[in-house]
Amino acid sequence: MPITTDEVERVDLRELFRRLRGRRAPTRTTAGTNRGYLTVRVNLQERRLVLEEAKIRLHTTTPHLGGERWWAQCPRCDRRIAILYRLPWASGFACRTCHGLVHRSAVAGPVERARLRYLRAREALGDRQPLLGGPLPPKPPDMHWSTWDRLTQRLKEAELQYRNAFAGAARGPVVADR
Numbered sequence: 001m002p003i004t005t006d007e008v009e010r011v012d013l014r015e016l017f018r019r020l021r022g023r024r025a026p027t028r029t030t031a032g033t034n035r036g037y038l039t040v041r042v043n044l045q046e047r048r049l050v051l052e053e054a055k056i057r058l059h060t061t062t063p064h065l066g067g068e069r070w071w072a073q074c075p076r077c078d079r080r081i082a083i084l085y086r087l088p089w090a091s092g093f094a095c096r097t098c099h100g101l102v103h104r105s106a107v108a109g110p111v112e113r114a115r116l117r118y119l120r121a122r123e124a125l126g127d128r129q130p131l132l133g134g135p136l137p138p139k140p141p142d143m144h145w146s147t148w149d150r151l152t153q154r155l156k157e158a159e160l161q162y163r164n165a166f167a168g169a170a171r172g173p174v175v176a177d178r
């Protein structure tokens, strides 16, 4: 059974890049991980990030709606990524593929897959502790209404699929023999 991405230390840089948007001076700050926080040194001007002594190159792309999107470059395979992973027994951060990790949904059954999709749809709306059937979080101030509408629609669909998958599993498999 492969190791899944939620079982290891994970640094999602998207929140960091959002926070530093437009900053050009070198900055010392923290990046959130699933274990807490790591101290980072960022120089957006020179497109460099230092994460616990690991030097990581940064890139930008321009989405067609404008603005700029920041990426880290995987130190091993040079792919553009937003999330870096670290294994407890290996040093260094790298992308999911370089560490041979899979998403939990890849090893999950249909109900679990539907549940993960539903939770991801809630997280995309800024819901940090997604509660099943809970109220929608307030719209993040920097999110466009069109994005909000698209994401809430996706959440509705994911919730329906999850309920259907769950109801199907609760009925149990159809047994043909008697």
Ligand SMILES: [Zn+2]
Binding pocket: 074, 075, 076, 077, 078, 079, 094, 095, 096, 097, 098
């Ligand atoms: Zn890689």
